[in-house]
Amino acid sequence: MPPFSSAALLRPRPFPSILPSHATGHLLRRFLPFRALSVSLSAREDPRKPAPDKNLLKAKDAVKDLPSGAASLSPGLDSGDYRKLLPNQAIGLVAAAQANFMRVIVESAGGPPENPGFLVSDWRIGRELLCVVRALLKKIKRRVLVGDKVLVGSIDWTDRRGMIEDVFKRNTEVLDPPVANVDHLLVLFSMDQPKLEPFALTRFLVEAESTGIPLTLVLNKSELVGEETISSWNERLHSWGYKPLFCSVERRSGLGALEDILKGQTTVIVGPSGVGKSSLINSLRSSQSISNEEEINNLLEHYESGKWLGEQRVGTVSKKSGRGKHTTRHVSLLPLSVGGLLADTPGFNQPSLLKVTKRTLAETFPEIRQMLKASEPEKCSFKDCLHLGEPGCVVTGDWERYPYYLQLLDEIKIREEFQLRTFGTKREGDVRYKVGDLGTKQAEPRLELKKHRRVSRKRLNQSILDELNELDDLDEGYWADIEEGAR
Numbered sequence: 438m439p440p441f442s443s444a445a446l447l448r449p450r451p452f453p454s455i456l457p458s459h460a461t462g463h464l465l466r467r468f469l470p471f472r473a474l475s476v477s478l479s480a481r482e483d484p485r486k487p488a489p490d491k492n493l494l495k496a497k498d499a500v501k502d503l504p505s506g507a508a509s510l511s512p513g514l515d516s517g518d519y520r521k522l523l524p525n526q527a528i529g530l531v532a533a534a535q536a537n538f539m540r541v542i543v544e545s546a547g548g549p550p551e552n553p554g555f556l557v558s559d560w561r562i563g564r565e566l567l568c569v570v571r572a573l574l575k576k577i578k579r580r581v582l583v584g585d586k587v588l589v590g591s592i593d594w595t596d597r598r599g600m601i602e603d604v605f606k607r608n609t610e611v612l613d614p615p616v617a618n619v620d621h622l623l624v625l626f627s628m629d630q631p632k633l634e635p636f637a638l639t640r641f642l643v644e645a646e647s648t649g650i651p652l653t654l655v656l657n658k659s660e661l662v663g664e665e666t667i668s669s670w671n672e673r674l675h676s677w678g679y680k681p682l683f684c685s686v687e688r689r690s691g692l693g694a695l696e697d698i699l700k701g702q703t704t705v706i707v708g709p710s711g712v713g714k715s716s717l718i719n720s721l722r723s724s725q726s727i728s729n730e731e732e733i734n735n736l737l738e739h740y741e742s743g744k745w746l747g748e749q750r751v752g753t754v755s756k757k758s759g760r761g762k763h764t765t766r767h768v769s770l771l772p773l774s775v776g777g778l779l780a781d782t783p784g785f786n787q788p789s790l791l792k793v794t795k796r797t798l799a800e801t802f803p804e805i806r807q808m809l810k811a812s813e814p815e816k817c818s819f820k821d822c823l824h825l826g827e828p829g830c831v832v833t834g835d836w837e838r839y840p841y842y843l844q845l846l847d848e849i850k851i852r853e854e855f856q857l858r859t860f861g862t863k864r865e866g867d868v869r870y871k872v873g874d875l876g877t878k879q880a881e882p883r884l885e886l887k888k889h890r891r892v893s894r895k896r897l898n899q900s901i902l903d904e905l906n907e908l909d910d911l912d913e914g915y916w917a918d919i920e921e922g923a924r
């Protein structure tokens with residue numbers, strides 16, 4: 438039997454847009470085990486290997502990329518770690534990532550050699566530096582994300598080049614799209630072109646809820662549909678537990694309320710391609726420059742960098758498929774004059790849900806959270822209940838998105854089974870902790886599976902020397918790399 442015969446379950450099953458009542462929910466629950474069985478039987482009868490599923494391939498790749506403990510061997514910098522900066526050093530914010538290069542906006546720069554320190558009012562503040570990441574950081578799996586506060590060294594202030602030497606500790610981290618230090622998520626969909634699809638929206642909401650970061654749901658292109666459609670969606674989304682904002686970038690309506698929410702926060706916009714993420718960002722930024730010229734002048738003075746204040750590229754929606762054409766290709770963080778930052782991201786149609794487990798899925802549905810809260814202090818009769826309608830479970834099936842919950846649970850179970858088969862139950866990360874003689878906890882790298890043989894000390898020392906030489910070579914090749922990137 439192929440390792441993953443029931444993979445076909447991951448393919449989306451159509452659900453009617455007007456969702457069934459609880460009767461359908463119960464039916465679905467009753468027939469779900471049979472359906473799963475029939476799929477795996479038919480796969481067993483078919484000698485051919487099932488076509489690899491996109492989600493599954495993504496899961497396979499992402500499991501490899503899941504943040505392992507390796508980076509925790511050398512934790513990020515604390516703000517107090519650096520008391521002095523040299524003239525060729527600076528601390529800055531990663532505003533964009535493109536291939537091997539990062540655009541860093543300088544927040545504080547090193548003082549003169551006789552008095553090294555932090556200069557926060559200087560001609561260098563607000564400059565944009567094109568940086569590469571130090572090879573050592575890659576080696577210890579320290580990933581640099583957009584939104585990270587970083588220490589930049591080896592700066593050439595004339596050519597505006599530098600090398601990211603270390604990363605400061607993060608408050609939060611979103612992996613899909615990868616952005617650090619996010620305060621707020623803005624889930625953006627459009628009422629039409631592309632059409633608002635409840636299951637796709639649920640998938641995005643589940644992914645956003647799984648981060649634990651506060652979110653706002655915004656529906657754009659409201660001028661393309663009638664008042665009735667808007668009010669019926671409004672009612673529907675309230676029943677899901679959300680208070681959506683409706684806006685139209687084209688008519689410039691509903692943007693004021695949004696500005697108030699975004700003020701002073703670092704927000705990431707997520708949503709499918711073509712819903713108007715980049716258009717919304719451009720509109721929010723241009724409306725400010727018109728309404729408050731003095732503020733934008735201050736901003737220009739502070740952030741003296743063309744690209745950071747430039748407009749985001751906007752693309753048309755395909756007439757044939759009704760979807761966007763994936764115009765934005767990179768994550769970039771842009772400043773708002775009302776204060777705060779807004780990250781534009783490439784639209785993707787299927788969030789991976791890789792951080793959601795079958796145990797945590799329920800927490801990502803406000804409807805389930807509400808039912809569990811209302812039943813307190815009793816709670817569910819079962820610990821770790823998956824809410825499949827067992828007697829004693831307080832989660833009923835009479836709500837609109839229950840079939841979606843079951844469908845996603847189905848998908849996550851399959852992915853977890855796949856991970857278990859591929860990596861075994863013992864995959865806990867690349868780091869394990871040992872308690873030393875004095876009760877001190879020490880981290881050490883976990884040995885790779887099936888590689889138990891101890892490497893001789895001589896060989897180990899030689900390999901360390903080789904790696905250090907390699908790192909030196911990489912760092913030396915840094916200027917060459919930069920020259921090429923700039924071309």
Ligand SMILES: Nc1nc2c(ncn2[C@@H]2O[C@H](COP(=O)(O)OP(=O)(O)OP(=O)(O)O)[C@@H](O)[C@H]2O)c(=O)[nH]1
Binds near residue numbers: 716750766
């Ligand atoms: N009718 C209408 N069209 C809009 C509105 N807002 C944006 N658009 C159009 O929607 C299309 C897609 O806009 P983008 O801003 O590129 O969408 P995006 O979400 O950034 O797409 P990706 O970068 O591919 O993820 C463009 O043709 C915009 O002009 C709106 O309020 N109403």
Ligand SMILES: [Mg+2]
Binds near residue numbers: 750
């Ligand atoms: Mg875009």
